[in-house]
Amino acid sequence: MSAHHDDHHHAPDGHGRALRLGVGGPVGSGKTALVAALCRVLGPSTRLGVVTNDIYTTEDADFLRAAGVLDGERILAVETGCCPHTAIRDDIAANLDAVETLEHRFGPLDLVIVESGGDNLTATFSRGLADRQIFVLDVSGGDKVPRKGGPGVTTADLLVVNKTDLAPMVGADLGVMARDAAAVRGDRPVLFTSIRREPEVAKVAAWVSVQLRAWSERPVSAG
Amino acid sequence: MHPALLLLTDSRLPAGGHAHSGGAEQAVASGAVHDLPSLSAFLRGRLHTSGRVATAFAAACCAACGAARAAPDAPPGTPPWTGLDAEADARTASPAQRAASRIQGRLLLRVARRVWPAPALDSLALAVPDPHHPVALGAAAHAAGASPGDAALAAAYHAVTGPATAAARLLGLDPVEVHRLLADLAPDLKELASLVSGPETAWAELSAHSAPALDLLAERHARAAVRLFVS
Ligand SMILES: Nc1nc2c(ncn2[C@@H]2O[C@H](COP(=O)(O)OP(=O)(O)OP(=O)(O)O)[C@@H](O)[C@H]2O)c(=O)[nH]1
Numbered sequence: 001m002s003a004h005h006d007d008h009h010h011a012p013d014g015h016g017r018a019l020r021l022g023v024g025g026p027v028g029s030g031k032t033a034l035v036a037a038l039c040r041v042l043g044p045s046t047r048l049g050v051v052t053n054d055i056y057t058t059e060d061a062d063f064l065r066a067a068g069v070l071d072g073e074r075i076l077a078v079e080t081g082c083c084p085h086t087a088i089r090d091d092i093a094a095n096l097d098a099v100e101t102l103e104h105r106f107g108p109l110d111l112v113i114v115e116s117g118g119d120n121l122t123a124t125f126s127r128g129l130a131d132r133q134i135f136v137l138d139v140s141g142g143d144k145v146p147r148k149g150g151p152g153v154t155t156a157d158l159l160v161v162n163k164t165d166l167a168p169m170v171g172a173d174l175g176v177m178a179r180d181a182a183a184v185r186g187d188r189p190v191l192f193t194s195i196r197r198e199p200e201v202a203k204v205a206a207w208v209s210v211q212l213r214a215w216s217e218r219p220v221s222a223g
Numbered sequence: 224m225h226p227a228l229l230l231l232t233d234s235r236l237p238a239g240g241h242a243h244s245g246g247a248e249q250a251v252a253s254g255a256v257h258d259l260p261s262l263s264a265f266l267r268g269r270l271h272t273s274g275r276v277a278t279a280f281a282a283a284c285c286a287a288c289g290a291a292r293a294a295p296d297a298p299p300g301t302p303p304w305t306g307l308d309a310e311a312d313a314r315t316a317s318p319a320q321r322a323a324s325r326i327q328g329r330l331l332l333r334v335a336r337r338v339w340p341a342p343a344l345d346s347l348a349l350a351v352p353d354p355h356h357p358v359a360l361g362a363a364a365h366a367a368g369a370s371p372g373d374a375a376l377a378a379a380y381h382a383v384t385g386p387a388t389a390a391a392r393l394l395g396l397d398p399v400e401v402h403r404l405l406a407d408l409a410p411d412l413k414e415l416a417s418l419v420s421g422p423e424t425a426w427a428e429l430s431a432h433s434a435p436a437l438d439l440l441a442e443r444h445a446r447a448a449v450r451l452f453v454s
């Protein structure tokens with residue numbers, strides 16, 4: 001080991017670093033599809049990095065690399081040892097390290113997206129890891145899910161209800177989902193998507209762009 | 224025992240430890256660990272080999288923070304981090320185990336610098352940004368106000384609790400029985416911590432026990448296509 005490296009443990013106040021966006025939600029709801037879409041849409045105008053948290057393999061990272069939406073080196077996979085929610089909420093060390101590694105290697109970056117391993121309705125990101133978070137549900141889980149609530153549904157900065165194309169097939173009522181989500185979320189936004197039908201995810205990308213602008217324009221003293 | 228040690232050894236310490244099994248996942252995958260008696264043997268073996276080395280280094284690094292023995296070209300009072308870390312490296316044969324130890328060391332160092340800010344931790348981060356875990360643990364223990372003996376106890380405890388929890392999850396073992404195994408190891412933990420030598424000990428004299436089976440498990444784990452734990 002050679003001596004006198006740069007000391008790149010970041011200060012926690014967040015000044016001068018990328019916006020960190022968490023993408024969480026149950027298994028298979030479309031998190032990776034959304035991350036891929038955001039990279040495709042925002043990539044040309046945004047300096048990006050992605051961290052994935054697969055449960056068993058590096059599948060999500062491999063998928064994103066194969067999709068060619070982002071230079072493969074800008075995608076890091078974190079292993080979470082049986083507990084995907086621990087890695088985004090209680091012990092965020094490995095994820096934070098991956099985010100900072102990306103910023104150190106490729107920085108300055110504008111946006112680092114952290115995709116959680118698929119988990120349950122209580123899994124949310126620590127504010128120490130994610131500045132903003134999106135919770136992705138899918139309609140095939142049943143239109144009762146927003147009513148069931150849980151911190152992911154109620155507190156995420158943006159709730160995305162994906163796979164609306166499947167609603168007729170599973171008998172899900174999108175109106176019920178919108179009403180129940182509004183009831184537990186107050187003013188916080190909800191967007192319905194079908195990434196299959198509309199891979200540009202225009203509404204979600206627009207929401208992320210607004211967050212990016214607010215982040216880059218925030219006062220210096222703010223965290 | 225200093226109360227800060229409770230924080231340093233708590234599995235809820237947000238320093239990334241939950242994602243490491245210390246070879247237990249591969250031991251389970253290979254069938255070597257499959258029930259409580261085989262887990263007990265695994266833990267005892269781990270404690271008295273790599274655990275023993277970790278114990279010696281955590282104590283030595285904690286003591287080095289207290290001693291005035293400075294690195295040759297560093298400001299006075301700077302512990303000889305690169306030398307100590309190289310000694311730990313030389314005792315870790317498996318590259319996968321080195322990597323696992325260094326990532327855990329780096330994450331612990333990050334947490335410790337925020338929780339117990341101290342010049343010794345800053346100098347460690349500057350000299351070795353990703354130190355071996357026992358090196359970081361010794362430095363963190365000193366920053367938290369604990370003694371070398373405390374640091375040793377924490378290292379010994381860390382050597383067995385992570386693998387025990389991982390095995391409980393992977394095999395669906397009764398968690399109370401797994402904790403009974405850990406409790407049975409208490410005399411061994413105490414013994415290891417008491418073996419720790421003083422700050423005047425030459426580094427070459429520090430424990431150099433090895434466990435080839437753990438090295439092989441670590442290497443196999445790093446190459447496994449499917450795994451839950453980092454190591
Ligand atoms: N019909 C339909 N399928 C979709 C849509 N979005 C994603 N999918 C499919 O749903 C499956 C799961 O999508 P992923 O993006 O891998 O889901 P994920 O949430 O990342 O899954 P995990 O990371 O395993 O939890 C894939 O086969 C996608 O092609 C959609 O809008 N409609």
Ligand SMILES: [Mg+2]
Nearest residue numbers: 031032060115
């Ligand atoms: Mg995914």
